[in-house]
Amino acid sequence: MTKMFSRILIANRGEIACRVIRTAQRMGIGTVAVYSDADAQSLHVAMADEAVNIGPAPVTDSYLRADRIIEAALATGAEAIHPGYGFLSENPGFVDAVVKAGLVFIGPSADSIRAMGLKDAAKRLMEKAGVPVVPGYHGEAQELVVLASKAREIGYPVLIKARAGGGGKGMRKVDSPDDFAETLGSARREAKSAFGDDRVLVEKYVAKPRHIEVQVFGDNHGNAVHLYERDCSLQRRHQKVIEEAPAPGITEEMRAAMTSAAVKAALAIKYSGAGTIEFIVDATEGLKPDRFWFMEMNTRLQVEHPVTEMITGLDLVEWQLRVAVGEKLPLTQKQILLNGHAVEARLYAEDPARSFLPAIGTLHHLAFPANITNGDIRIETGVRAGDTISPFYDPMIAKLVIHAPDRASALASMENALVQTEIAGTKTNLAFLAALIRHEAFSSGDVDTGLIDRDLASLVTPAIVPAGAKELAIIVESRLLEYPASDDPWAALRGYSHHGSQNYPVMLFEEEKPVRYGVCVLDDGRYGISSGAGTFEVRIRREAGGWHITGKGINLRAKTAAIPNGIAVLSRGTASSFAIADPFLLAEATGNAGDRLSAPMPGLVKSVRVSAGDAVKKGQILLVLEAMKMEHTITAPHDGKIAEIVLEGSQVKEKSSLARFETGD
Ligand code: MV4
Numbered sequence: 269m270t271k272m273f274s275r276i277l278i279a280n281r282g283e284i285a286c287r288v289i290r291t292a293q294r295m296g297i298g299t300v301a302v303y304s305d306a307d308a309q310s311l312h313v314a315m316a317d318e319a320v321n322i323g324p325a326p327v328t329d330s331y332l333r334a335d336r337i338i339e340a341a342l343a344t345g346a347e348a349i350h351p352g353y354g355f356l357s358e359n360p361g362f363v364d365a366v367v368k369a370g371l372v373f374i375g376p377s378a379d380s381i382r383a384m385g386l387k388d389a390a391k392r393l394m395e396k397a398g399v400p401v402v403p404g405y406h407g408e409a410q411e412l413v414v415l416a417s418k419a420r421e422i423g424y425p426v427l428i429k430a431r432a433g434g435g436g437k438g439m440r441k442v443d444s445p446d447d448f449a450e451t452l453g454s455a456r457r458e459a460k461s462a463f464g465d466d467r468v469l470v471e472k473y474v475a476k477p478r479h480i481e482v483q484v485f486g487d488n489h490g491n492a493v494h495l496y497e498r499d500c501s502l503q504r505r506h507q508k509v510i511e512e513a514p515a516p517g518i519t520e521e522m523r524a525a526m527t528s529a530a531v532k533a534a535l536a537i538k539y540s541g542a543g544t545i546e547f548i549v550d551a552t553e554g555l556k557p558d559r560f561w562f563m564e565m566n567t568r569l570q571v572e573h574p575v576t577e578m579i580t581g582l583d584l585v586e587w588q589l590r591v592a593v594g595e596k597l598p599l600t601q602k603q604i605l606l607n608g609h610a611v612e613a614r615l616y617a618e619d620p621a622r623s624f625l626p627a628i629g630t631l632h633h634l635a636f637p638a639n640i641t642n643g644d645i646r647i648e649t650g651v652r653a654g655d656t657i658s659p660f661y662d663p664m665i666a667k668l669v670i671h672a673p674d675r676a677s678a679l680a681s682m683e684n685a686l687v688q689t690e691i692a693g694t695k696t697n698l699a700f701l702a703a704l705i706r707h708e709a710f711s712s713g714d715v716d717t718g719l720i721d722r723d724l725a726s727l728v729t730p731a732i733v734p735a736g737a738k739e740l741a742i743i744v745e746s747r748l749l750e751y752p753a754s755d756d757p758w759a760a761l762r763g764y765s766h767h768g769s770q771n772y773p774v775m776l777f778e779e780e781k782p783v784r785y786g787v788c789v790l791d792d793g794r795y796g797i798s799s800g801a802g803t804f805e806v807r808i809r810r811e812a813g814g815w816h817i818t819g820k821g822i823n824l825r826a827k828t829a830a831i832p833n834g835i836a837v838l839s840r841g842t843a844s845s846f847a848i849a850d851p852f853l854l855a856e857a858t859g860n861a862g863d864r865l866s867a868p869m870p871g872l873v874k875s876v877r878v879s880a881g882d883a884v885k886k887g888q889i890l891l892v893l894e895a896m897k898m899e900h901t902i903t904a905p906h907d908g909k910i911a912e913i914v915l916e917g918s919q920v921k922e923k924s925s926l927a928r929f930e931t932g933d
Contacts, residue, residue: 270594273297273348276374277341278316280352281331282650282664284571285312288350291585300344302337304330306658311650318344325660331355334362338369348372348592350585354662357568360385374592376486376541376567383537384565388431388469394562397536399529402548402561404471406431416448418470425473428452430459430466434564436506438462441473476716478549479503480515480560482530483576485587486539487597494527495576495584496606498544501715502704504624509697509720510704511572512611513579516675516713518555525557533565541591542569542584551716571614571667574648578610578671609678610671613686613705617663619695620728626663629694630656633829633836633843636666637688643672643681657694665696679711692829692836692843702841703727733844736822737837738776739806740815741846743795744828745835746772746787747919749808749815771798773915775849782849865902865927867920871895876916883909890927893920902926 275298278285289299289312301316306325313319320340323330330336334356341349349366351357351374360378367373375381384390388406395401404426405418419426419442428451430438440455442448452468460466483495499515500508514523530545544566550559573584587598618624634653639645649666657663668685672678686702704710704727709719720727743749771786786798796803806819814827826839834847874894878884884904890913893900908929914920 272593273372273589275300275317275344275346276348276350276589277302277337277344277346278312278350278352279331279337280350280355280357281307281310281312281661283648283667284352284354284569284650286315286650287648288352288585289315291583292350292589294583295586295589297589298346300340300346302331302340304660306660310655311652320344325658327355327660334359334365338365338371341366341371342369346371348374348589350374350588351568353568353571358385358566372592374541374588375569376539376543380537380539380543381567384567386431387429387433387564388467390565391469391562393536394533397532399533399536399545399562400560402471402474402563404469406469406471410467412449412452415452415468415470416445419448420445422470422472427471427473428455428468429471430455430463431469432463432465432467433459438468474548474550474561476550476552476718477501478515478551478555478716479546479563480518480526480549480555481544481546481566481570482527483573483584484530484534484539484543484545485584485591485597486534486541486543487591488540488594489596490535490538491597492531492534492539493597493599493601493604494530495580495582495604497523497526498572498575499715500572501717502710502720503717504720504724508572508614510611510613510701510710511575512609512675512678513575514606514609515555516715519557522555522557522560526560529560529562533562539567541567542573542588543567544570572612574646574667574669575610575612578644578646578669579606579608580604581607608671608673609675610669611675611678611682612667612669613682613701614667615665615689615691615701616697617657617665617694618697620697620700621695621730624697626657626659627695628657628659628663630654630832631665631691632693632831633690633838634665634693635690636668637685640670640681640685642677643670645670645681645685665691675713676711679705687841689841690827690829690838690843692831692838692845696843698841698843699729699731700727703729731842731844734824734826734837734839734842736806736817736819736824737826737839737844738846739797739804739819739822740808740817740824740826740828741835741837741844742774742776742785742797743787743806743808743817744815745774745846745848748772748787748789748795750919772918777847777849863929863931864925865890865905865929866923866925867893868900868922869893869895870922871900871920873914873916873918873920873926874899876913878910878913880910880912883907891916893926 277300278288292299299316301313301319302322303313304325322336356362360381363373363378391401391406425443428440438459440451442451456466478501480497482497486492497515498513500511502510533545546563547560548563617627619627636647646669670678670682672681683705771788774785775782788796794807809816816825826837829836837844872894874892876891877889886906888904889901891902911930912928914926
């Protein structure tokens with residue numbers, strides 16, 4: 269029995285590093301994380317048994333520094349390196365260096381990676397193995413006259429692809445022979461600058477393509493199996509957005525054809541480890557066994573591998589570790605069963621309304637549903653509430669993965685999970701994901717790679733602020749809700765002072781301008797909000813984990829979360845943030861601030877002993893703050909004249925201002 273590693277190094281970050289560490293720890297394997305300066309406080313570092321800094325934030329100075337990664341492995345006694353995906357995971361030079369250092373690369377051989385790295389050689393190899401390859405030309409000749417005549421033979425429209433490209437990079441569609449020469453030139457220039465290699469192949473353009481890929485696994489004893497297929501057609505600019513397994517609408521005949529072709533491909537290159545054979549499928553007339561073709565092979569574990577794990581009940585990272593120490597595949601093909609349906613949604617810190625620009629920001633509030641009716645939920649993430657999404661790396665927040673008995677319930681559960689996900693502090697694609705799950709064509713299984721681009725306008729709707737969100741934010745900010753009706757006679761007085769019901773001031777920034785609201789308690793659960801536009805009545809009830817606010821045109825169930833200088837209202841996958849204006853900060857902002865006296869702790873301003881305009885002496889009592897069941901007298905730190913003083917009865921947060929003195933000038 270070959271001995272399992274006692275310690276491995278994970279040469280990655282974020283959710284995939286956490287995911288690999290989780291399996292290693294379950295198997296009793298020690299874990300070494302590597303991190304850049306920007307990731308020093310990140311989750312994967314906290315999870316690992318030990319961690320090594322490998323350099324500054326830019327990936328070229330850290331996560332791509334093969335030398336430092338190998339050095340870290342040797343220094344910590346790690347026997348093997350898991351590359352995750354991306355970074356160095358498909359870099360044959362890295363594999364060679366790892367092996368040269370006497371370490372094990374948890375993945376395929378450098379030769380397999382090289383064989384699949386160049387699209388033309390990969391296609392020639394697959395053709396020889398009897399795997400269907402997209403009709404086209406992937407030969408050595410690169411002269412224009414040769415390629416143009418091949419394009420004519422193939423029949424327009426054709427696709428010109430850089431052989432060193434992948435994932436859509438270096439790809440050009442040509443609709444007519446008149447455009448071939450010029451398009452070839454531009455494709456070549458792009459390939460040269462992007463990959464340092466301007467060689468291309470020419471293929472028949474497959475209309476209405478679906479992206480269906482087959483997970484394969486090989487060991488070092490000549491075995492290879494498939495773990496069924498995944499449909500990854502919902503992509504935007506070649507970035508996968510939602511993936512699922514099995515492929516909607518696939519027949520047993522189609523599955524048999526695709527999975528046997530995929531296993532044949534793996535065997536053809538004596539593949540070891542986790543791999544994915546990507547096929548492109550012409551779905552113009554549904555899924556037909558004679559209309560799928562090999563596109564490329566990914567020689568790594570993929571982002572979307574959890575959907576395969578959930579329909580097979582297997583742990584692919586465990587399989588990678590076992591195969592890497594020389595074990596045979598844990599199961600035979602017959603023992604790998606498909607159960608149910610799984611779907612994954614990639615949650616990103618990006619702004620769909622601004623063409624999905626990455627949105628950096630701090631995740632002041634981040635909460636996922638722990639369970640879902642009629643399905644299992646699995647969250648893969650590398651961040652926690654309070655973490656900041658770094659601008660240096662992929663702005664992924666998490667992958668939400670759902671498993672359910674069938675596709676319809678998997679999609680329903682995913683929609684349910686998305687609307688229960690709460691994020692405040694950065695823009696996200698959460699609402700976009702929910703719109704996609706609800707999309708008519710998608711939910712009926714009529715998917716293709718162009719769906720998102722075609723329907724983008726209807727999928728990206730401006731974020732709406734639900735009616736009642738602002739009112740809820742104002743009342744929560746007034747802190748009146750923290751004193752629900754109780755039998756404590758003093759508590760009942762909350763909201764009242766000796767002269768009737770009191771307005772609690774709340775200031776919001778709206779369109780960059782401070783707007784003052786007054787909140788008063790009308791009776792138990794009913795509040796009045798007054799502003800320049802008059803008074804508005806609402807009723808608020810506490811509900812499971814959140815609030816239910818009702819009023820004229822308002823019926824909202826929501827939760828709230830504190831964010832810096834503001835409050836977020838979270839409801840059904842939307843997050844509305846409101847900026848709270850601290851009146852004294854305002855004074856500073858408007859440049860007429862004297863020096864300020866701020867609250868040493870959160871509390872209630874029990875009584876105020878002076879007024880604006882009063883001259884006070886050092887040590888004179890200005891107000892009494894009730895906090896932590898005690899009364900704290902706040903005195904003047906020096907002689908001076910009061911410019912502003914907080915209202916008696918106000919609830920103040922720590923560090924918020926209590927008084928402002930006139931400046932000396
Ligand atoms: C194609 C194709 C149509 N016909 N090849 C995109 C990136 C790489 N995976 C190959 N890709 C395509 N190759 C032929 N002959 C359409 C695409 C394509 C695509 C494929 C799968 C998933 C998403 C896609 C988005 C745009 C184009």
